[in-house]
Amino acid sequence: MRGEDKRKAPAKPPLSDWSRHVPALAARLAVATMMLCLAGSALLALERFVPNWNGTYLLWVSFTVSLEAQIAQRIRQNAMTFSREWLLLLITEWVVLLTAIKVLLYLIHGPARFLADAILWQKDFFPYFFTQEYLVSLTATLVVWLITVSFAGLLAILEEDPDRIAQERLGYVFVDRSQVRGQLAGLIFGLGAGMMVLAAIARIDVGLVQQPPVSKPANLLFMMLFFACGLTLLAQTQLAMLRTRWSLEEIPVSQQIGCRWVISSLIILAVLAGVALFLPTHYSINILGILNAIISILLILVNILMLLVFVPVFFLFNLLASLFASRARLQSYPQLPLPPVPAFNGFTDPIIELLKSILFWSLFFSIIFLSTKFYLSRLGEIWANLRGVPLLSWLADVWRGLINWLRSARETMRNSLGIGIQRMRGRLQRYRHTAPQLPRTPGPRQPRDQVIACYLDMIRRNAKLGLARRSSQTPDEYADMLYDLLPAEEHTIQTLTDAFYEARYSLHDIRPAEVNRVREAVNRIVRALHDLQSDPGHP
Amino acid sequence: MDEFLPFLILLLVVAVLLREEALLTILYLLAGAYLVGRLWTHRAMASLAFRRRLPERVFLGEVVPVELEVRNPSILPLLWLQVHESLPSELATPNYFRRVLSLGGHGQAQERYLLHARKRGLYSIGPLEVKSGDFLGLAGEVKACMPANQLIVYPKIIPLVTTPLLSRFPHGTLKHTSPMFEDPARPLSKRDYVSGDSLRRVDWKASAVVGNLQVKVFESSLSLQVMLYLNLNRDEYDLRWRHPASELAIVAAASLANWITIKKQAVGLATNGIDPIAEGVVFPPIAPKKGRSHMMRILEVLARVQTSTSMTFVDLIQRTIARLNWGTTVVMLTTQANIDLVEEIFKMQRRGLIPILLLFGNVPGFSETRRGLKHFDVPAFLIRDESDLDAWRR
Numbered sequence: 001m002r003g004e005d006k007r008k009a010p011a012k013p014p015l016s017d018w019s020r021h022v023p024a025l026a027a028r029l030a031v032a033t034m035m036l037c038l039a040g041s042a043l044l045a046l047e048r049f050v051p052n053w054n055g056t057y058l059l060w061v062s063f064t065v066s067l068e069a070q071i072a073q074r075i076r077q078n079a080m081t082f083s084r085e086w087l088l089l090l091i092t093e094w095v096v097l098l099t100a101i102k103v104l105l106y107l108i109h110g111p112a113r114f115l116a117d118a119i120l121w122q123k124d125f126f127p128y129f130f131t132q133e134y135l136v137s138l139t140a141t142l143v144v145w146l147i148t149v150s151f152a153g154l155l156a157i158l159e160e161d162p163d164r165i166a167q168e169r170l171g172y173v174f175v176d177r178s179q180v181r182g183q184l185a186g187l188i189f190g191l192g193a194g195m196m197v198l199a200a201i202a203r204i205d206v207g208l209v210q211q212p213p214v215s216k217p218a219n220l221l222f223m224m225l226f227f228a229c230g231l232t233l234l235a236q237t238q239l240a241m242l243r244t245r246w247s248l249e250e251i252p253v254s255q256q257i258g259c260r261w262v263i264s265s266l267i268i269l270a271v272l273a274g275v276a277l278f279l280p281t282h283y284s285i286n287i288l289g290i291l292n293a294i295i296s297i298l299l300i301l302v303n304i305l306m307l308l309v310f311v312p313v314f315f316l317f318n319l320l321a322s323l324f325a326s327r328a329r330l331q332s333y334p335q336l337p338l339p340p341v342p343a344f345n346g347f348t349d350p351i352i353e354l355l356k357s358i359l360f361w362s363l364f365f366s367i368i369f370l371s372t373k374f375y376l377s378r379l380g381e382i383w384a385n386l387r388g389v390p391l392l393s394w395l396a397d398v399w400r401g402l403i404n405w406l407r408s409a410r411e412t413m414r415n416s417l418g419i420g421i422q423r424m425r426g427r428l429q430r431y432r433h434t435a436p437q438l439p440r441t442p443g444p445r446q447p448r449d450q451v452i453a454c455y456l457d458m459i460r461r462n463a464k465l466g467l468a469r470r471s472s473q474t475p476d477e478y479a480d481m482l483y484d485l486l487p488a489e490e491h492t493i494q495t496l497t498d499a500f501y502e503a504r505y506s507l508h509d510i511r512p513a514e515v516n517r518v519r520e521a522v523n524r525i526v527r528a529l530h531d532l533q534s535d536p537g538h539p
Numbered sequence: 540m541d542e543f544l545p546f547l548i549l550l551l552v553v554a555v556l557l558r559e560e561a562l563l564t565i566l567y568l569l570a571g572a573y574l575v576g577r578l579w580t581h582r583a584m585a586s587l588a589f590r591r592r593l594p595e596r597v598f599l600g601e602v603v604p605v606e607l608e609v610r611n612p613s614i615l616p617l618l619w620l621q622v623h624e625s626l627p628s629e630l631a632t633p634n635y636f637r638r639v640l641s642l643g644g645h646g647q648a649q650e651r652y653l654l655h656a657r658k659r660g661l662y663s664i665g666p667l668e669v670k671s672g673d674f675l676g677l678a679g680e681v682k683a684c685m686p687a688n689q690l691i692v693y694p695k696i697i698p699l700v701t702t703p704l705l706s707r708f709p710h711g712t713l714k715h716t717s718p719m720f721e722d723p724a725r726p727l728s729k730r731d732y733v734s735g736d737s738l739r740r741v742d743w744k745a746s747a748v749v750g751n752l753q754v755k756v757f758e759s760s761l762s763l764q765v766m767l768y769l770n771l772n773r774d775e776y777d778l779r780w781r782h783p784a785s786e787l788a789i790v791a792a793a794s795l796a797n798w799i800t801i802k803k804q805a806v807g808l809a810t811n812g813i814d815p816i817a818e819g820v821v822f823p824p825i826a827p828k829k830g831r832s833h834m835m836r837i838l839e840v841l842a843r844v845q846t847s848t849s850m851t852f853v854d855l856i857q858r859t860i861a862r863l864n865w866g867t868t869v870v871m872l873t874t875q876a877n878i879d880l881v882e883e884i885f886k887m888q889r890r891g892l893i894p895i896l897l898l899f900g901n902v903p904g905f906s907e908t909r910r911g912l913k914h915f916d917v918p919a920f921l922i923r924d925e926s927d928l929d930a931w932r933r
Binding site for chain 1: 550570572595618638639648674814820836839
């Protein structure tokens with residue numbers, strides 16, 4: 001039959017599946033809100049040049065036009081580009097928009113204006129229909145529409161479309177979603193940069209404009225909202241990309257992801273926006289004064305350390321002097337230097353200002369450092385060439401040597417500390433334990449005695465882990481008990497038992513290599529038993 | 540997202556040059572989003588806990604449920620967590636388990652899948668690989684891993700009713716008809732004294748009651764001590780029959796060990812097959828013992844053992860035969876009876892052992908071999924497939 005496609009089309013997700021649709025809805029609203037913010041910034045800049053014009057309605061027009069453009073784009077994408085149907089949809093959409101804006105303007109200005117204009121249209125239609133205000137509104141609408149259509153096109157590619165996924169799975173189509181998302185991010189940040197320019201225009205006081213600069217909160221609010229929505233959009237597109245990847249790989253996905261993603265990202269961004277508003281933005285802090293205070297504090301610490309070393313010496317010296325001289329004037333002990341008061345001039349609350357300034361400058365330098373590092377890491381070739389320069393390579397060697405020396409010093413300190421603690425623990429345990437014990441590692445004896453001692457040592461250590469040997473158990477029976485717990489170590493247990501039998505009951509020569517093998521086997525079994533005991537799944 | 544950092548730098552420069560504080564606030568928002576995203580996932584993944592619950596040993600044909608538990612002890616939710624568990628293709632189709640989960644703060648998820656124990660062996664279930672990322676996709680993916688667990692599938696056990704195993708050990712728990720193996724611990728009845736009966740067998744109390752001398756009659760019994768020698772030397776098997784014959788030999792060994800254990804007799808195992816866990820080392824021989832736990836140990840060896848070329852069958856017998864007690868029944872499960880093996884069989888007889896030969900696969904000239912061994916009272920059987928074991932199921 002005509003139009004019947006015998007291939008079974010993949011089923012689209014039902015509308016009731018909210019977890020799939022909530023992120024898409026959030027993305028649409030984010031785009032519309034971004035357009036509202038963009039219009040707001042443009043309005044604030046424009047109001048400096050046309051102070052008597054009230055263009056607030058453009059905010060809601062931008063929001064509505066953006067939503068409409070996204071819906072229309074979704075409808076248009078089913079038709080082939082520049083086909084009859086596509087052109088028809090586009091033209092009718094714009095006719096409706098033009099009419100709606102005109103109607104809106106007349107609703108704002110009142111019916112009297114409409115009646116007046118209607119008479120003027122009869123004289124000359126175009127100049128009186130396409131008034132200045134109408135043209136400005138149309139221009140704003142066109143810009144918003146174009147930007148929204150760009151967004152919608154990119155979002156449509158990133159969305160989880162079952163038809164496209166089916167084609168990708170069969171290899172008919174390849175979509176580079178990372179690149180598309182990169183374009184989306186570029187568009188967001190590009191528009192953000194444009195908003196910054198508009199904000200600057202609103203703030204510039206060049207004397208040509210009679211209106212004073214616009215107050216900060218309005219611009220800040222629009223920009224914050226724009227970037228928050230931009231980040232929300234990036235978050236939703238990240239989810240869309242992941243979903244598409246999981247669909248392509250046919251991995252079942254939890255239903256909770258969509259809602260949790262939207263809620264979490266909105267909460268995080270709201271909190272971040274709140275914190276960002278609180279953080280300081282004053283940059284002209286006396287950094288040299290701060291550095292001076294930090295260095296002074298470090299010097300004081302060094303003085304205190306030296307004092308702690310020399311006070312006992314001074315005390316002894318005074319004691320000796322008092323023995324030989326009846327009225328000898330005693331040396332006075334060195335006084336603790338008082339910390340200098342850092343010079344914080346003109347601050348109402350020095351501590352908080354200090355913290356704020358430290359925060360600001362650390363952020364400032366961190367961004368510069370990370371950015372430089374990131375930039376240089378991308379330019380690998382240049383860096384490799386720079387390393388060839390003799391002075392720089394010498395400096396790099398010195399730096400590397402210093403780092404290695406610090407690392408080895410740290411390791412040595414750590415090992416020494418560990419050994420010291422182990423020794424102290426050993427001594428404490430020895431005093432507590434009343435029964436004579438076999439040493440952990442058998443001392444200098446015959447290999448036969450060492451093998452037997454290792455075996456007994458294993459029994460003692462296993463008993464501490466809760467696996468005590470009964471006095472009636474033979475070595476084979478004990479081995480069976482171990483085997484039940486540690487089936488993977490069967491070979492090791494057998495080796496150890498056989499070695500014990502040979503050392504204890506035979507007259508064969510026992511080689512020193514056998515002692516090492518037995519020692520390794522003991523350590524392996526004790527370690528495996530210890531791991532088994534620490535395993536929470538083990539009863 | 541390569542444009543993010545350059546944009547931050549640009550923002551910072553513009554803010555400093557224009558002295559525009561609003562731009563600094565935007566910078567805080569963007570930098571904060573980047574840092575939060577980066578740190579969030581790393582911290583949440585660092586504290587993630589996994590657990591895999593499955594039985595360590597199953598029998599052939601069982602369905603094994605495996606439970607995966609993923610727990611997020613952190614207060615930070617994990618928006619997405621992709622888990623991928625590798626599975627052996629012999630037990631599961633497809634050979635992986637994949638899911639995408641979402642864990643809230645202090646949340647946990649449990650997933651369950653089934654494995655089908657279709658083939659004996661030692662299998663690794665896992666490892667479990669998980670990955671996650673931040674909500675903006677700026678920081679890349681973070682991965683974690685849980686090592687694999689091992690699952691042992693025991694070989695098939697055919698329930699035998701009778702076997703051709705012989706014994707010379709008197710005084711056991713197996714009933715026997717020969718009066719040579721009368722067990723004084725098992726009195727059967729009493730009869731009148733006949734000249735020639737030992738006075739030690741007289742039941743004085745019964746005699747006092749009856750008035751005539753009464754003699755105790757005892758039940759005959761014997762005990763069985765069996766050592767199974769399983770040949771898994773790849774070179775000794777015919778190429779076409781290598782896999783089916785060796786697997787059949789393993790099934791026969793498991794079935795015999797099971798029958799002997801049910802009869803509460805002692806069984807041991809020696810094989811020249813290798814242990815895949817112990818890096819290809821031959822399994823040490825298991826001396827004959829009674830008991831279910833000992834039988835499980837033998838089954839575990841039979842589950843894990845693989846064919847190898849490390850030791851010939853005759854070498855295996857020569858190295859271990861000295862430790863066997865007199866009267867032990869030695870069952871040799873192999874694929875061919877060459878002259879060296881026949882010599883070993885005769886040596887066993889001279890030592891007082893009872894050799895029995897089971898051959899697996901296609902053995903040309905088996906009838907002659909059998910006739911020859913029968914002359915020396917050595918039973919020999921040919922088993923081509925499991926249906927040949929049906930003779931012992933009746």
